[in-house]
Amino acid sequence: MKPELHVFKIGGGIIDNESDLMEFVRLFAKINGPKILVHGGGKGASEMMKSLGIAPRMVNGRRITDAATLDLVTMFYAGKTNKQIVVALQSHGVNALGLSGADGNVIQATKRPVREIDYGFVGDLSEASVNTNLIQQFLTLGLTPVFCPINHDGQGQLLNTNADTIAASVAKALSRQYAVALHFCFEKRGVLTDINDENSVISTINLANYAELKESGVIADGMLPKLENAFEALQFGVEKVIIEHALHINDPLKTTLCLT
Amino acid sequence: MKPELHVFKIGGGIIDNESDLMEFVRLFAKINGPKILVHGGGKGASEMMKSLGIAPRMVNGRRITDAATLDLVTMFYAGKTNKQIVVALQSHGVNALGLSGADGNVIQATKRPVREIDYGFVGDLSEASVNTNLIQQFLTLGLTPVFCPINHDGQGQLLNTNADTIAASVAKALSRQYAVALHFCFEKRGVLTDINDENSVISTINLANYAELKESGVIADGMLPKLENAFEALQFGVEKVIIEHALHINDPLKTTLCLT
Structure with missing residues (x-):
């Protein structure tokens, strides 16, 4: 039997509210056994850019990570949020x-190739990106790795990577050694059948009802790429994926994703 | 025989000039065996504070680390400079x-007690501050720890600590397991007998000629606390202390401090 490992991802909605973030930390601290936290960004970096008179660069409605933006998000994500x-x-x-x-070369990314859009200093991950061995050593030492969404290319360039992607990649890479539960935390209690009803949480989604939920339009928009990512992680060997409220990680009300 | 360990400290003068910093990094990378780098701050944080309209707080000519300053130096030192x-x-x-x-609880500081001046969020170190065991584990894993001058009190509070102090404390703590050479790098090639003559480097200072150099006034001002710190480290068990130019760490011209 593989030992259990919990990989949690929290995003901007929780990070932007300090008392929510501290409440999540309190709950996360109570989880027994080896665990990993991946955090995203938040509005703080954009607000600081505004204060400094640095305009966000947008192309076709997409945000571009130029050098000034990278500098600032590195300070904010790796400095402020991570240390907080x-x-x-x-x-x-x-x-x-x-x-x-970049620390311990734990995740090495590749700068996204320029096709229609040059996203700038954005790093994509592959299966070989995660230094499974060193992360395992850290866990064995009793450490709880806390990843910020900044990676590097091994050639001296820092790169900004989506935190969902980092969490899924870390979970997949460690699924050979651990029975991994990957937790995507956000501001809802799970995947809802009715966006306006907090209690309409779908408790289990497997590949069969996922197809139905997509077809009927219950799952749409921003939730789709999240779930595609989640099923890919499950197919790769991650034991389960849980979609839950960051402030209710101990409650039974949540969505669990599994293959069958 | 204890294995050798090199602990280097670099300060603002090198950090503020990116090409100098990159040259130091290139030289530091060539040093064989286990090594540790401690870096200070630089002017960047103060300049950013100015741009954001945050005035530095001074009391009796001393800079105070208030909450806004701590926030900014954490971003700058732990985010930008450290990752760079x-x-x-x-x-x-x-x-x-x-x-x-705070990372791995490697250094735990104590907020400086308020006496005549309240320095704010400044952390002092004691002999028990450094988590020698974990740093040794990191070195055994082939990692090179790079410390920024931000510590914590274990109670959730980040604290700003002088980088010279961190370097000396880490060197002292590891001197039981390693033959430690502590390198203070700055923009001179060592302790000079004539401040205007770069070649007037005193090659060796021991306790006997240190007393003479102090008395004759050759060593004064800012160099005094540095050397007091250095001799204290030697008395504690650090093998040698070297004062050298950050861009000439491979050259023989430098000041070596030893007890006898």
């Missing part, structure tokens, strides 16, 4: 270790 | 691991 979470976890007795992909 | 160094070291094949004291 690490120091709070330490105060709850969790031996957190903040990491960008 | 780590990613550059990685590109030179050094498996650097960026750390604040």
Whole structure:
């Protein structure tokens, strides 16, 4: 039997509200056994850019990570947000270790190739990106890795990577050694059949009812790429994917994704 | 025989000039065996504060680390500078691991007590501050720890600590397991007998000629606390302390401090 490993991802909605973030940290600290946290960005970096008079660069409605943006998100995600979470976890007795992909070369990304759009300093991940061995060593030392969404290309260039992608890649890479539960936390209690009804959480989605839910339009928009990612992770060997509210990770009300 | 360990400290003068910093990184990467880098701040954080309209708080000519300053220096030192160094070291094949004291709880500080002046969020170190065991584990894994001057108190509070102090504390703590050479790098080739003559480097200072050099006034001002710190480290068990130019760490011209 593989040992259990919990990989959590939290996004901007929780990070932007300090008391919510601290409440999540308190709950996350209580989870027993090896665990990993991946955090995204938040509005803070954009707000700071505004204050500094740096305009966000947009192409076809997509945000471009130019050099000035990369500089600022690195400061914000790897400096402020990452350390804020690490120091709070330490105060709850969790031996957190903040990491960008460059630290210990734990995640190496490839700059997204320029096709129709040049996204700038954005890093894509492949199966070989995650340094499974070193992450496992950290876990064995009793450390809880806390990843910010900044990676590197091994050639001296930092790159910004979507936090969902990092969480899924880390979960997949570690699924050979661990029975991985991948938790996507956000501001809803799971996948809802009715967006206006917080209690309409679908408790289990497997490949069969996923197809139905897509067809009927219950699952649409932003939830689609999340779930595609999730099923890919399951097919790769991740034991289960859970979609849940960041402030209710202990409650039974949540959506669990599995293959069958 | 204890294995050798090199602990380097670089300060603002090198960090503020990107090409100098990259040259230092190139030289540091060539040093064989286990090594540790401690970096200070630089002018970048102050300049950013100015751009954001945050005035530095001064009391009796001393800079105070208030909450807004701490926030900004954390972003700058732990985010920008630390990752800039780590990613550059990685590109030179050094498996650097960026750390604040909060990461892995490697350094725990105590908020400086308020006496005549309240320095704000400044952390002092004691002999028990450094988590020697975990740093040794990192070194055994082939990692090169890169410390930024941000620590924590274990209660959820980040604290700003002088980088010279961190370097000396880390060197002292590891001197039981390693033959530690502590390198203070700056923009001179060592301790000079004539401040205007770059070649007037004193090659060796021991406790006997240190007393003479102090008395004659050759060593004064800013160099005094540095050397006091250095001799304290030697008395604690650090093998040697070297004061040298950050861009000439391979050259023989430098000041070596030893007890006798």
